[in-house]
Amino acid sequence: MKKKLVSILxxxxxxxxxxxxxxxxxxxxxxxxxxxxxSSETATSEAAPTSETPQAEKAEEKEDASEEPITLRMAxxxxxxxxxxxxxxxxxxxxxxxxxxxxxxxxxxxxxxTKLKTLVASxxxxxxxxxxxxFPMYLDKIYPLDEFIDSGVVxxxxxxxxxxxxxxxxxxxxxxxxxGINTYGIAYDPAMFEEAGAELPTENWTWEDYxxxxxxxxxxxxxxxxxxxxxxxFIAGCSTYIGQQGxxxxxxxxxxxxxxxxxxxxQMLTPYIQMRADMIKKGSYPDAGASAEVTNIExxxxxxxxxxxxxxxxxxxxxxYNVCAEQGRELALAPLPKVxxxxxxxxxxxxxxxxxxxxxxxxxxxxxxxISWFENDVDCNNILQAERGIPxxxxxxxALAASATKGQQIMYDYVDSVSKNPTPxxxxxxxPDGQDQVQDNYLNYIQQVVSGEIxxxxxxxxxxxxAQAIFN
Amino acid sequence: MVDTKxxxxxxxxxxxNNDNVVGHVFAAxxxxxxxxxxxxxxxxxxxxxxxxxxLGSKVAVFVGAKNFLMLFEDEVFIKSIKKTLQYVFxxxxxxxxxxxxxxxxxTRKSRMVTFYRSxxxxxxxxxxxxxxxxxxxxxxxxxxxxxxxxxxxxxEKINWFGSEALAIYPLILMAVWQFGSSxxxxxxxxxxxxxxxxxxxxxxxxxxxxxxxxxxLPCLSPIILYNLVMQTISSFMTFTQAFVITAGGPNNxxxxxxxxxxxxxxxxxxxxxxxxxxxxxxxxxxxxxxxxFRTSKFWVFSESES
Numbered sequence: 001m002k003k004k005l006v007s008i009l010x011x012x013x014x015x016x017x018x019x020x021x022x023x024x025x026x027x028x029x030x031x032x033x034x035x036x037x038x039s040s041e042t043a044t045s046e047a048a049p050t051s052e053t054p055q056a057e058k059a060e061e062k063e064d065a066s067e068e069p070i071t072l073r074m075a076x077x078x079x080x081x082x083x084x085x086x087x088x089x090x091x092x093x094x095x096x097x098x099x100x101x102x103x104x105x106x107x108x109x110x111x112x113x114t115k116l117k118t119l120v121a122s123x124x125x126x127x128x129x130x131x132x133x134x135f136p137m138y139l140d141k142i143y144p145l146d147e148f149i150d151s152g153v154v155x156x157x158x159x160x161x162x163x164x165x166x167x168x169x170x171x172x173x174x175x176x177x178x179x180g181i182n183t184y185g186i187a188y189d190p191a192m193f194e195e196a197g198a199e200l201p202t203e204n205w206t207w208e209d210y211x212x213x214x215x216x217x218x219x220x221x222x223x224x225x226x227x228x229x230x231x232x233x234f235i236a237g238c239s240t241y242i243g244q245q246g247x248x249x250x251x252x253x254x255x256x257x258x259x260x261x262x263x264x265x266x267q268m269l270t271p272y273i274q275m276r277a278d279m280i281k282k283g284s285y286p287d288a289g290a291s292a293e294v295t296n297i298e299x300x301x302x303x304x305x306x307x308x309x310x311x312x313x314x315x316x317x318x319x320x321y322n323v324c325a326e327q328g329r330e331l332a333l334a335p336l337p338k339v340x341x342x343x344x345x346x347x348x349x350x351x352x353x354x355x356x357x358x359x360x361x362x363x364x365x366x367x368x369x370x371i372s373w374f375e376n377d378v379d380c381n382n383i384l385q386a387e388r389g390i391p392x393x394x395x396x397x398x399a400l401a402a403s404a405t406k407g408q409q410i411m412y413d414y415v416d417s418v419s420k421n422p423t424p425x426x427x428x429x430x431x432p433d434g435q436d437q438v439q440d441n442y443l444n445y446i447q448q449v450v451s452g453e454i455x456x457x458x459x460x461x462x463x464x465x466x467a468q469a470i471f472n
Numbered sequence: 473m474v475d476t477k478x479x480x481x482x483x484x485x486x487x488x489n490n491d492n493v494v495g496h497v498f499a500a501x502x503x504x505x506x507x508x509x510x511x512x513x514x515x516x517x518x519x520x521x522x523x524x525x526x527l528g529s530k531v532a533v534f535v536g537a538k539n540f541l542m543l544f545e546d547e548v549f550i551k552s553i554k555k556t557l558q559y560v561f562x563x564x565x566x567x568x569x570x571x572x573x574x575x576x577x578x579t580r581k582s583r584m585v586t587f588y589r590s591x592x593x594x595x596x597x598x599x600x601x602x603x604x605x606x607x608x609x610x611x612x613x614x615x616x617x618x619x620x621x622x623x624x625x626x627x628e629k630i631n632w633f634g635s636e637a638l639a640i641y642p643l644i645l646m647a648v649w650q651f652g653s654s655x656x657x658x659x660x661x662x663x664x665x666x667x668x669x670x671x672x673x674x675x676x677x678x679x680x681x682x683x684x685x686x687x688x689l690p691c692l693s694p695i696i697l698y699n700l701v702m703q704t705i706s707s708f709m710t711f712t713q714a715f716v717i718t719a720g721g722p723n724n725x726x727x728x729x730x731x732x733x734x735x736x737x738x739x740x741x742x743x744x745x746x747x748x749x750x751x752x753x754x755x756x757x758x759x760x761x762x763x764x765f766r767t768s769k770f771w772v773f774s775e776s777e778s
Binding site for chain 1: 527548609613614631632633634635636639717718719721722723724735738739740741
C-alpha cells in the first residue's frame with residue numbers, strides 16, 4: 001500500500017511538473033499579446049474623444065507615447081570602440097525618454113549575420129538593426145521608413161538627397177537611414193616606409209607601386225608590407241580593380257541591378273590575383289593562417305606593428321589612428337592604388353551601414369523615432385564620433401568637424417578628395433545574396449595559386465564562374 | 473455507487489502501478505525533448521534536403537535531388553570529406569591508444585591514482601569549449617608558445633596554420649589531448665579483468681608485454697570496440713576546433729564536415745543544401761560504423777563464446 005502511494009505521488013508530481021512547465025511557457029508567450037491588447041485598448045479609448053478635437057488628439061497621443069513603457073531590441077556589429085560609443089548613446093536616449101528601455105546585443109560582423117539569419121527564420125528580428133551593402137538579402141524583413149517620414153517621426157530635412165539615396169530601393173522605398181558615408185582606402189605608417197626606403201603612396205599610385213613598396217618593406221624590415229588577406233581583399237581590392245579598368249563606369253564587378261556580372265572577360269582579374277599570390281609567396285602579404293589571427297581592425301597587423309599598410313573602410317581610420325598614436329606612431333591614409341596612374345580611381349562613396357526598423361517589431365514607430373534621433377541629434381553624434389562613417393546630417397557634420405580629432409580630420413579630408421574624383425553617373429555598391437561564398441572561394445583560389453595547384457588565370461576563371469553562378 | 477467509485481479508484485491505482493505506465497511517465501520529459509528537439513527537426517531536415525530552403529527567404533521550393541547531385545561537383549565538399557576522413561583516421565587511434573596507456577598506468581594501486589585520474593579527465597571536461605580552442609590558436613600562432621620554444625632551441629619557426637599540409641595536426645593533437653572520457657571507460661574495463669589471469673601468466677613466466685598483449689588487450693576488446701565506435705562518431709562531428717582556430721583555412725585544409733555544413737547553412741544561406749550534406753554525412757557515418765561492427769567479430773574477444 002505504501003509503495004502504491006509513493007508511486008502515485010511520484011507520478012502526480014511528474015504530471016504537475018510537466019503541466020507547470022507547459023503553463024509557464026504558455027504564460028510567457030502570452031505576455032506580449034496581453035501588452036498588445038492593452039495598448040490597442042488604450043488606443044481605441046483614446047480615439048473616441050480625439051475625434052472631437054484633432055489638436056487634443058496629438059497632445060494626448062504624445063503624452064501617451066511617453067508614458068507607455070516600451071522595450072526596444074537593437075543590435076549591431078563592429079569593434080569594441082563602436083560598442084562602447086553606441087551603448088553610451090543608447091543610455092543617453094534612455095535618459096531622455098524614460099519610457100523607452102533598450103535590450104541591445106553586439107557582435108562581430110560574421111556572428112551578427114549568423115544571429116540575424118536565425119532571427120529571420122523565427123520572425124524575431126531586433127526592432128532596430130544594422131545592415132550594410134548586403135541588405136537586398138533581407139528586404140522582406142525591413143519595414144520601410146516612408147510612412148514615418150511623411151508623419152514627421154523621422155526627420156530627413158538635414159539629410160541630402162544623395163545620402164538618402166544610398167539606402168533606398170530602386171523603386172524609391174526608403175529602407176533605412178544611413179549611419180554615414182564611407183569609402184575604402186589604405187591606412188599606412190609613413191615612418192615604416194621611410195625606414196625601409198620605400199616610396200610613399202601618392203594620389204595616383206598604381207598597384208605596381210603598391211607591390212614594390214610592400215616588397216621593399218618586407219625585405220628591409222622583415223614585416224608584412226601590407227595586410228590583410230580577408231574579405232576586404234575581395235571588396236576593396238579585387239572588385240575595385242575591375243572598376244578601374246576601361247573607361248569611367250564601363251565595368252563593375254556585378255552589374256548595376258545585381259542581376260549579372262558587370263564585366264565579360266575573367267582575365268581582367270588575372271593580374272590582381274597574380275600580384276596577390278606573388279606577395280603572399282614573398283611574405284609581403286599575410287597568408288590565410290596569419291590573417292586568421294586578425295579578428296577585427298583593432299588587432300590588424302598595421303596596429304600591432306607587423307605590417308606597414310592595411311585596407312580600411314575610412315570610418316575605421318580614426319579608431320586605429322588613436323590606437324597607434326598611443327604607441328607613438330602616426331598613421332596616414334592613402335587612396336586605393338590604381339591600374340593606370342591616369343585611369344579611374346574606382347573608389348566610390350557609399351553608405352557604410354544603415355539602421356532599419358524590422359517587420360517583426362511591435363514598436364515600429366518608437367524604433368523609427370530612435371533611428372531619426374540617432375542620425376540627427378548632435379549630442380548623440382558627439383558620442384558616436386562618426387565611428388560608423390561620416391554623418392549624413394549637415395548640422396551633425398558641421399558640429400563634428402568643429403571638434404574633430406587629428407584622425408577624424410584626415411578621414412574628412414580623404415572623403416572630400418575622393419568625392420571630387422570623377423565617378424560614374426550610376427553605380428551600385430550593394431552585394432548580391434551569395435557573395436560570401438564567392439569571397440571565400442576567391443581567397444582559397446589565391447592560396448591554390450600560391451601553392452602552385454592552379455595558375456592565376458585559372459583562379460580568375462573560377463572566381464568569375466563562381467560569381468556568375470549566383471545568378472543562375 | 474460506492475462500488476463503482478471503489479472500482480474506479482482501484483482501476484486508477486492499478487493503472488499507475490502498472491510498470492509500463494510508471495516507466496512512461498518517468499520517460500516523458502525525455503520523449504518530449506526527443507520528439508520536439510530531435511525527431512521533428514530530423515524529419516524536417518530530410519524534407520528540406522530536397523528543397524532550396526534558406527533562412528533568409530524562408531521559401532522552400534522543391535528541387536528534387538538537385539542538392540545531392542550538386543554535392544559531387546562541389547570542390548569544397550569533396551575536400552571536406554577527405555580532410556574529415558584524415559582527421560578521423562589520425563585522431564581516433566591516437567586518442568584511444570593514449571587513453572589506454574594512461575588508463576593502464578593509472579590502474580596501479582597507489583594513493584594518488586584517483587587524484588591523477590581526475591586530473592587527466594579535466595581536459596575532456598573543458599575540451600569542447602571555445603576557450604580552449606582559443607588557447608590552442610594562441611599556442612600554435614606564428615608567435616605562439618610552440619614557435620618560441622622551437623626558435624629558442626635553434627629551429628626554424630613553423631607556420632602551423634598557414635601551411636596546408638600542417639594545419640590539421642594541431643586540431644588532431646587537441647582531440648588526442650581530450651582523451652579523458654575514453655580513459656575512464658578503459659580504467660573501468662581494466663579493473664574488471666580478474667587478477668587471477670595475470671597471476672597464472674606470471675607463474676607461467678610471461679613478461680609484462682606478453683601479459684598485456686595476451687591478457688589485457690583481448691579482455692578489454694569489447695570496451696575498445698565501444699570506445700572506437702563512440703569516438704569515431706564524435707570525431708566525424710568535430711566542429712569547435714575548426715570553427716574557432718582556423719575557420720576552415722588555409723585553402724580549406726581544415727574544412728571539417730560539420731564546419732562545412734554550418735557554413736552552407738548559416739554563412740552562405742543555403743539551408744537546403746546543408747541539410748542534404750547532413751544526410752550524406754549520416755550515410756557515411758553509418759557505413760563506417762557498420763564496417764567497424766562487421767570486422768569486430770575478428771578481433772573482439774567475448775568470454776561467453778570461448
